[in-house]
Amino acid sequence: MEYQNKETVLELKQDNIDSFAKADHYLRSGVHIQNYKSQTRIFQFIEDNYPYLYPFYERMYRAKLSFYQSINGKFYYLDYFDDVKSKLSKESLKPKHTLFAIFLYMLHRIEKRFSTTLSKQELIEVLNNTHKIKPHIHRLFLGAEKEDTVPTQTTLYKWVSESLRELEKLGWVQTLEEDSEQFEILPSLERIALIYADAINNIEEIRTTND
Template sequence: MNEALKFLIHEDAARLFSKVDYALKNGIHIQDYRTQTEIFGFINENFQSMRLYYQEYFGIVLDQGGETVEKYFFIDFMAQSRGGIPDDNRHFLPNEYVIIGFLLFKVIYIDGYIELNTVSRFQRMVRLDYEELKPGIYRILAKARRDKNTQMDDERVDKIIADAMDEFRKIGWIVFEGEVFDVMPSFQRLPKIYGDYINNIESWLKEEKNEKLS
């Protein structure tokens, strides 16, 4: 049997594969957590076969990140073209959401605010606790959205943060229980892709601020 199709003889393939396929092609990161535990286990058992399947039949890369309890699976659309995935299924993170991801990573993992667990607290911190970086944050968000700098204010930034966090929920980077969120292992994809930006985020934002003042 073709190695790329071996996963189809798994006892749970008929019941689970359509769920797995839909989630992966829609940009969702799958990890061993609550409602994803079963489909995570299916991918984990059949990873090599499924990896070949997506490569051979769609020209896309099924990849994994993390280890042991922090392992997660995803389609790495950035590795190459999106192959045969229909336009309606293509998932892009807008640039302004990526920037919000940088800020969330900085606040929690660089600055150590591990107690950050609500969107309203995150919004408040950006507004009040990062005065030195705030002009640069607002300027770079305006650039990302192709807005005028004068159009970017606290209310608009709050809205961008809320929308970005909802998008992170959809792709499995964070999970909510009521108003409280937890950051998932798959969020670590962000520094793997954009490590240079995140590691130098303060310098980058200060440069944006100085550019405005010059």
Template sequence: MEDGSTKETIDSFLYNKETKQLFAKIDYKLKDGVHIQQYGRQLELYNYIVENEESLKLYYKELFDVSLSSGGEYPDKYYYLDFDDPNSRGNISKNHRHYLKNEHIIIGFIVNEIINIHREVDLNSVSELKKKIRIDYDDIKPGLYRLIGKSKNINPGKLNDNAIDSTVKSALNEFNKIGWIKLNDDEFELLPAFDRLVTFYEKEILSIDEILKELK
């Protein structure tokens, strides 16, 4: 007996009335590594994905060999493209691949520790964050200098606190690009998709003390 339901197909989303206006924006963002969530200007993009989720999953899997995945729970749910094979980036052009530098990942770990573990939820100033990392994490500066020096092909011995400040700001800029935080001049705010850092690097974050010790 028919239940009246309609099975989603790979092209079902094309018949959505919002497709012409929204799909290209969503497609570019997802392929650039952006996480889409219920926040600000992303709200209509998020709602479109919700309405067409099953069809879009088929589209990205069949044509690009990547998965349209989600994390978090409503109202903090977010969408992103996931690569099922860690050694493959699917059929997405390298021009649309986003990689975080090791020093940016470490800054992310520190931000997570400060705000989500130590519960300093009122910290929203970039300049105050820089100061806090310079002072409270002074013992790991040599390791950070080594990471920064290796990334920029600079002798770590020539680096100082300015390099730490610059790395914090560049890390926040990268997190802003992919939708993990909102950055506005000297203010920043963690968005629901920052959870992606926590879940992707769960083992490393659970071992954050050991990792930071290795940077000393």
């Protein structure tokens, strides 16, 4: 493989090449890597080789191989430098999915309304009964707060399902293999708090619109 910078060299043992290929693919796809089931081997590879991987991504891709440690666990992710972010074609989370992540974090980590594993319907019931959140959701998708009719709940279910799919691409949640209606919240959901701490701490001041 040819590198743009001749000084950008990453030496790996033969048995680590496959792990690097997978780790590199996930990281550059925006996935957050943690010590969780199918990610365990990749996570351990990054842990063991972090001193070598950090300068590699910094020089090769102008990105910082970052990590965050919380009581829920540790995770790694790539944080591109500002001049690179503006050139990336990969789209970040849409506002409606970002809003979902903020609400999910607030309900789970701050208000502790549910455990790490729950169903979509359980989440919807909590959203419907949280006065801080419900008005925002209705204004965003319905224009104004309305009664909980079947069409209203169908719209809410669609938003929850779409948002979970997008968060799963980032490695923030994981759909259960045995039941696609249930999902698990992963340690890396903490990333949303690192970016939107002010919004999470001031939920009622968030401005939402369906325009």
